[in-house]
Amino acid sequence: MITKYEVQHYTLCDGWINTWTYYDDNGNEVADIYDTYEEAEKALDYFLDQEKKAFKRGEIDSMYEADEFRITEIKEVVQ
Secondary structure, three states: EEEEEEEEEEOOOOOOEEEEEEEOOOOOEEEOOOOHHHHHHHHHHHHHHHHHHHHHHOOOOOOOHHHHHHEEEEEOOOO
C-alpha cells in the first residue's frame, strides 16, 4: 500500500467526500489524489485563492470557505 492524500469537501448528503476529479487521456473521470500532504495543501490553497478572486470580480455569488474542506490520508493499493 502507498500513502496518498486527497482534498475532501463536506457535503450535506454524503458527508466528507473527494469531489475533485479530472479526466484522463481516455476521457475517464478520475479522483484527484496527491503524493504528499503539501501537494494537496498547495492545491487547496490555490483553489481557495481562485475562489476569492472570482468572488471579488463578481463572477460568483458566494465562495467556499476553508473549513468546508479537509486533507485526508488515504491508502492506495498497488498491484
